[in-house]
Amino acid sequence: MLKSFLAAATLAVALAGAALPQAVEARTLDEIMKSGVIRVGVNPTLPPLGKFDDKNEIVGFDVDYAGEIAKLLGVKLEVVQVGSPDRIPFVASGKIDFVMGAMTRNTERAKVIDFTVPVHTEVLGVLTTKANTFTDWKQFDDPSVTFVQVRGSTPVKFIEENLKNAKVTLLDNYPDAVRALAQGRGTAMIDVIDFMGDHMSKHKVEWRIVETPIDVYYCSLGVAKNSTGLKDWLNIAVYDLYRKGKTTELWKKWFGMDMIKPVGAQPFF
Numbered sequence: 001m002l003k004s005f006l007a008a009a010t011l012a013v014a015l016a017g018a019a020l021p022q023a024v025e026a027r028t029l030d031e032i033m034k035s036g037v038i039r040v041g042v043n044p045t046l047p048p049l050g051k052f053d054d055k056n057e058i059v060g061f062d063v064d065y066a067g068e069i070a071k072l073l074g075v076k077l078e079v080v081q082v083g084s085p086d087r088i089p090f091v092a093s094g095k096i097d098f099v100m101g102a103m104t105r106n107t108e109r110a111k112v113i114d115f116t117v118p119v120h121t122e123v124l125g126v127l128t129t130k131a132n133t134f135t136d137w138k139q140f141d142d143p144s145v146t147f148v149q150v151r152g153s154t155p156v157k158f159i160e161e162n163l164k165n166a167k168v169t170l171l172d173n174y175p176d177a178v179r180a181l182a183q184g185r186g187t188a189m190i191d192v193i194d195f196m197g198d199h200m201s202k203h204k205v206e207w208r209i210v211e212t213p214i215d216v217y218y219c220s221l222g223v224a225k226n227s228t229g230l231k232d233w234l235n236i237a238v239y240d241l242y243r244k245g246k247t248t249e250l251w252k253k254w255f256g257m258d259m260i261k262p263v264g265a266q267p268f269f
Helices: 002-025 029-035 061-073 087-092 154-162 174-182 193-200 228-243 246-255
Strands: 037-042 076-081 113-129 146-150 167-171 188-192 207-209 215-224
Touching: 029 037, 029 228, 037 061, 037 087, 061 076, 061 228, 061 246, 087 113, 087 215, 113 174, 113 193, 113 228, 113 246, 146 154, 146 174, 154 167, 154 188, 167 174, 174 188, 174 193, 188 193, 193 246, 215 228, 228 246
Parallel strands: 037 076, 146 167, 146 188
Antiparallel strands: 113 188, 113 207, 113 215
16 A cells, blocks of 8 residues: 555655646636536545445545535535546646645645645554554564564564564455454564555454554645645635544545544644
8 A cells, every 4th residue: 555655655746746847727606607517536545535326436535526626616526536646647637626635745745736724644554463462663673573564564674674683474355364364373563554544444453553553644635836826725725624523524435434533624824
């Protein structure tokens, strides 16, 4: 999961550079309202943010959230499928009005597009069970610890470099890794824990997320450079959706649990 996020980010920034000359083609807030449609990029390969349902339609947290944005603006929502490599070029060139899909704010991306205030977080942390009492991820650097990790994922390298005394059991996918943890075949796993909710719910285990996260990523709506009017309006919309509890409601609907580190409504932004 994490590997795909980071690889996509690097590639997206590289590709987005070629799209910069077209950034002026992005629609203004007035143009969007006059058209009656807002075009939003959603990546269907990042469930539950976005995925295909049994009718081959894109659904998920991002679609529902964008739908709430469209309601507030008084326009229809047009969902545009984007992939991790092309989501930033699409918004920079004006093919879409804003993009979702785990758009973590970082300084490299901010050279290419602008970001609203955060919509949600993603916590890189440690998932374990109540049988383990460690409260800080660094305590897992112990010979008694066995991580169950997905083969080839970025956390495997992180463990090799930062938790050298722990052992690692590699499995082929996330359902197998979470099942192994539930069955006591490992002590813990490291990844973006928010995305584990669906897997965790399949096992009657007293799960525990270690109190001290390794890192917290803040994800926003990505808009074209110089889309000041649109970005300002979206900031107010994001605040309103938080303040009214809609963001929390949609997150729990799709992720099966509360956001681990809620952004919270911020009146100053």
